[in-house]
Amino acid sequence: MPRVEPVLERALRRTPLLHLDVAHRGRTRRLGLKLEERGPTGSVKDRSAVGLLRALHDERPFIPGTVVVESTSGNLGLALARLLPSIECVFLAVVDLKTPHATRRELTDRGARVIVVDEPDGQGGYLLSRLRRVGELCAQNPGYRWPNQYENWASPDIHRRTTGPEITEQTGPDLGAVYVPVSTGGTLAGVSAHLREHRPDVAAVAVDVRGSLAVAGSAGRRLIPGIGSSRPSAFLQWPHSYDRAVHVDDIEAIAVCRILAEDVGVVLGGSSGCAVRALLTDLENDRTYGRLPVCLAADGGRKYRDTLYSDDWATEQGIVGEITAAVNQLRSEGLFFDRKHQEH
Ligand SMILES: Cc1ncc(COP(=O)(O)O)c(C=O)c1O
Structure with a gap:
């Protein structure tokens, strides 16, 4: 059997931070996207x-x-x-x-x-x-091993040691807030543990989806894979591990994904759309934390081409009209993503 530790060590990869400009409701702001799609199998x-x-x-x-x-x-x-x-x-x-x-x-x-x-x-x-x-x-099968990603603190711990430090290194003193989509809550718990220790001035925002119980909320229909949960996260406690929790409408998140893809060719998964949607609402309400906001883009959108990005799928789900209306609404508010800046 190959030695396990070196195999696992080699499997870790630093992911880039992409800067974009976003115009919405008459104002233009810079945001960062931490592109976890660039990991070895394409996700956080x-x-x-x-x-x-x-x-x-x-x-x-x-x-x-x-x-x-x-x-x-x-x-x-x-x-x-x-x-x-x-x-x-x-x-x-x-x-x-x-x-x-x-x-x-x-x-x-x-x-x-x-x-x-x-x-x-x-x-x-x-x-x-x-x-x-x-x-x-x-x-x-008593010989089976179960990592239990829902309760095993090894998950938050690796994000405390890798994802969190990468974000603070890639942004420096500009960093104002990090928006993290939650399911088990492991990513956010780890990122916020790093922030609490090294950058307590930076806000950690829990981004959940409507219908999810991951951070409070009430149960309901959920369309987007990867984000949300049918029960509360075992890792997240307010205010210890996040400053605020936001529940995003999944239709609006899908609309944001489609607009991002159209404007700058950045095709992200639905949970990333949720994070960007949550940020837009904060910008709209002048809750800007003063400096650069970063959204954790947990995966890319190619695997969702036949679902979140497909009108056939949306028609099957009975939501094609809602998605079109959400895109039109956001466009009428002036939402536009502008050119990609350098990656760090
Ligand atoms: C696309 C996507 N976004 C967000 C998350 C949330 O990550 P966590 O379980 O660490 O909260 C996941 C987890 O599977 C995911 O696949």
Whole structure:
């Protein structure tokens, strides 16, 4: 078996920070996008996967053939599916109907076994059904290892040591606020732990989606994969780990994604659209924290071409009119993203 630690160490990659100008309601501001798409499998979860596997291995070393099972909306799955074969372990991914088909295909291409849960959990998503399935699998197979991204502090810890410091280094004293989309809350908990220790002047904003219970809120229909949760995050406590929580309308977030793609060709995932939408509302209300705001863009949008970016999908969901109206509304407010500046 290859030595696990060097494999995991090599899997970490620094991601760029892209500066854009955004015009909205008569004012133009600069914002930063931390492009996690540039990680090895295209999302912020590349980091979480390294932290979680390292913690499991430290607890009890992996042996060849070890089966690792995890509930995932897709991105953590892709990251685990890349890493586990290189340490001769097997990955069993428990996903759900909202997981994009492209992601499911990529998981199987990478040798993962995929179980698709189709039973809604009664809280606007599938998380509780996925976790029930993971529990059954582990009970039937005592040798299976479960990283448990929802409660394992190795996830926030790796973001405290990598994502947070990268953002503060890439922005310097200009940094005013960081907007982080939440699901398990691991990314935000880690980023804010870094900020609280080294830059207590910087605001940490929790970006959730309407219908999610990740940070308060009430359960309801949710369209965007990756963001939101059917239960409260185990990692996030106000005011310890964030300054404010914002619940974004998913239709508006999809509209922001489409406008960003049209204006500057930056194609982001829906949770990034939520973060940018939350920032726009703050700018509108003059809640600017004075300096440069950064949105954590947790993944790219290519895997959502057949969903969030597709009018056929929107028609199937019965929301094509709502998305068009949201795009028109934002355009009528003068929303326009302008040229890309240098990446740091
Ligand atoms: C696209 C996307 N955005 C945001 C998140 C939220 O990350 P976390 O679970 O660390 O809160 C995830 C997590 O899977 C994600 O895939």
